[in-house]
Amino acid sequence: LWKEAWQRYYRMIYRDSFGRLARFSSDVIKQLYPWAKNSNPENPELAYAQAILSWVQTFNYKRDNATASTTDFTNLPAVLCGEGNDCDSRSMLVCLLLRAAGIESFMLISREYSHAMTAFENPAPGQKYEVEGTGREFLMGETTAKVTWGTIAKDHADRSKWIPVFLP
Secondary structure (H helix, E strand, O other): OHHHHHHHHHHHHHHHHHHHOHHHHHHHHHHHHHHHHHHOOOOHHHHHHHHHHHHHHOOOOEOOOOOOOOOOOOOHHHHHOOOOEOHHHHHHHHHHHHHHOOOOEEEEEEOOOOEEEEEEEOOOOOOEEEOOOOOOEEEEEOOOOOOOOOOOOHHHOOHHHOEEEOOO
16 A cells, blocks of 8 residues: 555645646746757657756755654755755656646656656657556656666666656
8 A cells, every 4th residue: 555655645746736836837838848849849848858857957966854754855846946856856846847748747756766757758769667558658767867868777777666656
């Protein structure tokens, strides 16, 4: 049941964050998506997603100082204000900005790796996560290292250790 609890936890945070960041998301899309269309007319979604991923990779990694009774997840408005972030808050922010632009994406979390990533549907080459039973493959995005979509560490490559968090 712990997997389902984690998934519910992240979906609950996402629902709250999506509404709180609606204007921010709209502003990002209005500014960035025209550039993405010019930058890569054949795959503007990839250009947009890479710009978002590259941006969050520049954030200073800083986990919230959690106590035993609280979570260490930094809420997304606080992330944008520079109050801390780690892999799961970055991954959720990337998902939010992709989904606000109509791009299918979800989070990947791993207890074994103590890590989170983002995945989005795109035909570009690279490491992909296949959603079980659908045949659909999603390009994996590492938010804490300065790499492109589809590049993940070898020691994080076992897909069976990743749990998808499909967002509403």
